[in-house]
Amino acid sequence: MSRILQDRDERRPETHPLTFRLNDDGTPVMLDAYREQQGYASVERAFRDLTSKALIDELKTANLRGRGGGGFSAGLKWSLTMQGEGIPRGYIVCNADEMEPGTFKDRLLLEQQPHLLIEGMILAGFANNAYQGYIFMRGEYVDAARTVQRALEEARANGWLGRDVAGSGWDFDIVLHTGAGRYICGEETALINSLEGKRANPRAKPPFPGQSGAWGKPTVVNNVETLCNVPSVVLHGADWYQGLSQGKSGDGGTKLYGVSGKVKHPGLWELPMGTTGSELMERAGGMRDGHTLKTWLPGGGSTGFLLPEHLELALDFDTIGNAGSRLGTGLIAVVADDQSVVSLARNLEEFFSRESCGWCTPCRDGLPWSVKLLQALEAGEGERGDIDLLESLAVDLGPGRTFCAHAPGAAMPMASAIHYFRDEFERGVTRGQGKAHADPIPVGSV
Amino acid sequence: MTHASTTSTPIATDGFVLHDEDRAAIAHEREHYPQPQAASIEALKIVQKRHGWVPDAAIDAIARELGVAPASVEEVATFYSLIFRQPVGRHVILICDSSSCFLTDYEVLRDAFFAHLGIGFGQTTPDDRFTLLPVCCLGACDRGPALMIGDDTYGPVTPEEIPTLLEGYA
Numbered sequence: 001m002s003r004i005l006q007d008r009d010e011r012r013p014e015t016h017p018l019t020f021r022l023n024d025d026g027t028p029v030m031l032d033a034y035r036e037q038q039g040y041a042s043v044e045r046a047f048r049d050l051t052s053k054a055l056i057d058e059l060k061t062a063n064l065r066g067r068g069g070g071g072f073s074a075g076l077k078w079s080l081t082m083q084g085e086g087i088p089r090g091y092i093v094c095n096a097d098e099m100e101p102g103t104f105k106d107r108l109l110l111e112q113q114p115h116l117l118i119e120g121m122i123l124a125g126f127a128n129n130a131y132q133g134y135i136f137m138r139g140e141y142v143d144a145a146r147t148v149q150r151a152l153e154e155a156r157a158n159g160w161l162g163r164d165v166a167g168s169g170w171d172f173d174i175v176l177h178t179g180a181g182r183y184i185c186g187e188e189t190a191l192i193n194s195l196e197g198k199r200a201n202p203r204a205k206p207p208f209p210g211q212s213g214a215w216g217k218p219t220v221v222n223n224v225e226t227l228c229n230v231p232s233v234v235l236h237g238a239d240w241y242q243g244l245s246q247g248k249s250g251d252g253g254t255k256l257y258g259v260s261g262k263v264k265h266p267g268l269w270e271l272p273m274g275t276t277g278s279e280l281m282e283r284a285g286g287m288r289d290g291h292t293l294k295t296w297l298p299g300g301g302s303t304g305f306l307l308p309e310h311l312e313l314a315l316d317f318d319t320i321g322n323a324g325s326r327l328g329t330g331l332i333a334v335v336a337d338d339q340s341v342v343s344l345a346r347n348l349e350e351f352f353s354r355e356s357c358g359w360c361t362p363c364r365d366g367l368p369w370s371v372k373l374l375q376a377l378e379a380g381e382g383e384r385g386d387i388d389l390l391e392s393l394a395v396d397l398g399p400g401r402t403f404c405a406h407a408p409g410a411a412m413p414m415a416s417a418i419h420y421f422r423d424e425f426e427r428g429v430t431r432g433q434g435k436a437h438a439d440p441i442p443v444g445s446v
Numbered sequence: 447m448t449h450a451s452t453t454s455t456p457i458a459t460d461g462f463v464l465h466d467e468d469r470a471a472i473a474h475e476r477e478h479y480p481q482p483q484a485a486s487i488e489a490l491k492i493v494q495k496r497h498g499w500v501p502d503a504a505i506d507a508i509a510r511e512l513g514v515a516p517a518s519v520e521e522v523a524t525f526y527s528l529i530f531r532q533p534v535g536r537h538v539i540l541i542c543d544s545s546s547c548f549l550t551d552y553e554v555l556r557d558a559f560f561a562h563l564g565i566g567f568g569q570t571t572p573d574d575r576f577t578l579l580p581v582c583c584l585g586a587c588d589r590g591p592a593l594m595i596g597d598d599t600y601g602p603v604t605p606e607e608i609p610t611l612l613e614g615y616a
Binding site: 002003098099100101102103104106107138139140141142143175177178179180181182183194195196197198199200215258259260261262266267268297301331333334335336339343344347348350351355357 | 478479480481483484485486488490491518521522525526527528529540543544545546548549550581582583584585586587588589590594597599
């Protein structure tokens with residue numbers, strides 16, 4: 001189980017909307033305990049006081065940005081579904097396919113507070129005129145699946161799901177769908193294909209899922225943490241939610257931040273959006289004895305490396321974006337001074353190479369090629385020109401050349417690793433240009 | 447509503463017969479989606495749970511059960527990493543090989559598993575007890591290096607702990 005490393009005294013309802021209910025021992029908060037602590041109050045408020053348009057406007061003003069890593073305004077995404085046709089007809093899909101390297105936050109919410117997600121999905125269903133929700137959860141989250149299934153049954157038995165939700169006259173239910181592996185399922189259109197029982201290849205956009213998604217119907221795909229933020233926005237209002245970031249960021253709300261790697265206390269914390277990396281490192285107790293920090297990834301394997309000096313930056317979408325990386329999921333992974341950036345880049349590209357769905361040529365062929373080059377550099381068998389070749393590959397894998405963000409996500413850590421640590425890569429170059437690595441290699445050989 | 451599981455004729459293909467319970471479970475999953483193909487991944491998982499893996503004949507049986515083309519079941523069966531198209535051991539060990547575990551000495555743990563079991567990734571021990579596979583970030587980065595044995599997640603795991611850890615899996 002994931003751990004929240006803040007005890008209950010620190011996690012208050014007025015400052016920690018995502019985690020204030022969590023038990024210190026990590027046992028799940030089920031319906032009775034959840035109801036006693038404002039659970040489903042936002043649904044009651046929405047049905048009583050809000051139209052779907054008012055709810056979406058509130059969400060836009062709150063500036064809740066997608067917590068799966070994209071940072072897209074949740075309110076704006078919701079306003080793109082075709083509403084107003086009278087009959088509920090679309091889908092709400094929760095992306096619970098958490099596989100971004102270094103990310104373990106959705107596991108916490110799924111395993112320990114499933115009703116918060118259900119509550120958020122009910123609000124999403126109401127706002128987007130949907131009639132069915134799906135939770136797309138990765139197959140490996142076995143405990144989370146059991147807990148969420150139990151919570152769905154509780155919610156159904158108590159009138160929060162099913163026919164006539166909470167006396168509103170609107171029918172809405174949620175199905176738990178578990179996956180069977182493959183990182184690419186986390187890409188929203190690939191996820192929709194997978195939900196439909198197809199290979200998880202991304203789809204061309206437009207049309208966007210809000211217009212034509214699962215089974216051709218308007219579909220909203222939101223990350224677990226994003227949906228878990230919605231109840232507090234609806235219950236307390238956009239201004240309150242904006243205030244949660246305490247002026248540290250233009251983005252609203254709190255963020256589930258985390259630290260992994262060789263730190264003393266790896267874990268998770270709910271903190272104001274815009275908290276700095278330094279504060280996270282302090283909470284994680286700093287590096288383990290005998291290690292100092294060399295570099296870090298701000299929010300997953302598809303984000304760019306940053307230097308220790310960047311720990312002073314606010315961890316929000318715009319600030320980290322302006323520093324040349326991406327906030328991603330906001331869970332940082334630290335690299336110690338005695339760990340090789342070349343080896344880590346090789347590990348990351350092996351991951352992206354294996355997980356490419358194979359649809360687009362730059363991704364399918366370019367990623368195994370980058371692995372081959374990185375393996376040679378790591379082994380001290382690199383040739384003159386290999387680093388330039390990697391840099392040009394990073395450009396060719398970049399935005400705009402493939403249907404989805406998988407290849408650009410793979411290019412970013414590679415390009416930034418070379419940018420900041422070129423000397424480490426150069427140490428792997430021991431040979432003249434024999435063009436041993438100049439040609440792409442057969443698919444599947446890495 | 448009628449569906450295939452209400453008929454009494456067993457669906458058999460090439461000697462492979464879907465268990466009645468599995469047919470009922472597949473029919474139940476089928477109800478969750480507007481189109482039958484959506485239940486194909488879950489159907490593969492249901493069959494795999496009983497048989498350990500998914501033989502060719504099971505693909506045909508699932509396709510008939512759902513009323514979809516065998517190719518559409520086959521194409522997903524070969525795409526998803528947790529659907530096994532060849533026999534595996536009684537316990538599948540999934541070792542997380544992604545960046546945070548890599549940074550907490552995954553490669554040392556992986557090599558210790560290779561040495562202890564005498565097999566590499568994609569292989570099964572001669573006694574059919576264990577199959578070793580790498581897996582995408584398990585979302586247990588605060589406990590790296592992490593792994594799963596069957597449905598159980600462990601971490602952090604040290605090489606020294608491997609023999610004791612495996613004792614629970616006969």
